[in-house]
Amino acid sequence: MTNPKKLREMADNLQKHIDDKLAPRETNTPRRARMAASVRADGVNLQNAQRAMRALADAIDQNRLPIQLAGSWTKTKICEMMRYKMELGGGSYYVQTSEYSDTSPAASALQQLADAKGGGAELVAQGERDRKRSEVLRMKIPGFFPTPTPVADQMVREAGLDPKNPLVRILEPSAGRGDLADAIAKEIGPGGIDCCEVNHTLREMLSETYAVFSEGDFLNMEPMAIYDAVLMNPPFERRQDADHIAHAYRFLSPGGVLVALCSPMLLQGSEKKCQAFREWFEDLGGEILAESVDGFENTQARATMVRIAKPVEEEGKTWEEAKPGDLLISGDRLERKGIRIKREANELADRVSGKVWMDGPKRWAVVIPA
Numbered sequence: 001m002t003n004p005k006k007l008r009e010m011a012d013n014l015q016k017h018i019d020d021k022l023a024p025r026e027t028n029t030p031r032r033a034r035m036a037a038s039v040r041a042d043g044v045n046l047q048n049a050q051r052a053m054r055a056l057a058d059a060i061d062q063n064r065l066p067i068q069l070a071g072s073w074t075k076t077k078i079c080e081m082m083r084y085k086m087e088l089g090g091g092s093y094y095v096q097t098s099e100y101s102d103t104s105p106a107a108s109a110l111q112q113l114a115d116a117k118g119g120g121a122e123l124v125a126q127g128e129r130d131r132k133r134s135e136v137l138r139m140k141i142p143g144f145f146p147t148p149t150p151v152a153d154q155m156v157r158e159a160g161l162d163p164k165n166p167l168v169r170i171l172e173p174s175a176g177r178g179d180l181a182d183a184i185a186k187e188i189g190p191g192g193i194d195c196c197e198v199n200h201t202l203r204e205m206l207s208e209t210y211a212v213f214s215e216g217d218f219l220n221m222e223p224m225a226i227y228d229a230v231l232m233n234p235p236f237e238r239r240q241d242a243d244h245i246a247h248a249y250r251f252l253s254p255g256g257v258l259v260a261l262c263s264p265m266l267l268q269g270s271e272k273k274c275q276a277f278r279e280w281f282e283d284l285g286g287e288i289l290a291e292s293v294d295g296f297e298n299t300q301a302r303a304t305m306v307r308i309a310k311p312v313e314e315e316g317k318t319w320e321e322a323k324p325g326d327l328l329i330s331g332d333r334l335e336r337k338g339i340r341i342k343r344e345a346n347e348l349a350d351r352v353s354g355k356v357w358m359d360g361p362k363r364w365a366v367v368i369p370a
Helices: 004-013 015-022 030-061 075-081 105-115 121-137 149-159 179-188 200-207 237-249 272-283 331-336 342-351
Strands: 084-088 094-100 170-172 193-195 227-232 252-262 287-293 303-309 327-329 355-358 364-367
Touching: 004 015, 004 030, 015 030, 030 075, 030 084, 030 094, 030 105, 075 105, 094 105, 149 179, 149 227, 149 252, 149 287, 149 303, 170 179, 179 193, 179 227, 227 237, 237 252, 237 272, 237 303
Parallel strands: 170 193, 170 227, 227 252
Antiparallel strands: 084 094, 252 303, 287 303, 327 364, 355 364
16 A cells, blocks of 8 residues: 555544553553553554554655665554564563564655654553553552642642742652642643652652652651642551651741641541641641542542642741731741740740640741630
């Protein structure tokens, strides 16, 4: 076949098959993951053939067909020449590469012609990322429950991120395999996102796309109040979410916002840690955005979505100048004044009819109630 019109029709007819093969599939078992990868590889190869058909049609129309490509073309012949190699991966499965199987002169000429219109390497790379993502889910990593895409998208909306601000900085302190970071990147791009992850395998996955701290344990990181927003899905076991959220708050710059998932019991439980967190959360004016969210893979777990906004600090304000709702003194300033224990902080609060809240161990601030 050398008719440009017929070649384009043949390319168009492949679209339905390409869409079907590239559609998401279940990958929650090794067998399903292998089957999904195989079908996806077929879809990528069909998309390669489709590009080649359209490139051939354009070259014929423009009278610039390479001499190696003279003659008639069939769908089978084009598909064979545009097929990517498969190589044995780290286990008993094959992974698709971005190298072509056929290296004959005619095939190389066709591949070069097709790749000039955009290659299929991006799809191969995405397929490899998807394979790794499904693989780590089957590892049963303790505390690892990826944020469902609809939930992650809602958290991004609730954070009110400004995609037009090129300097916006976002922290994801329990980043897992990057589900929440991916949702943030859709809004602002990956450049302003910093991630932390304690698991080595997940940290390696994250580092392919995002800036990742070398310190894996977030609770060991020294707070830096430089972030416009913190979005997080921390571990829930043993009420770790309370520690992670309280620590993450200290990374917000004044005016920043924290949106987090936590265990519903953290805001309902009667144990001392739950009560202390609830008091801290309420004193900061925390909001419950959704009492119960679900959709987590391979579990029936539910979570509560919360938001805390950090007050905008007004520099140089004295006690006498304070107005209702003002954050009067930060923890650092109180420490510089020698106020390091709750009793002394409470004495200052009593003088101004204020309320004391904790910003980390032995770090206090005073707020004038509205």
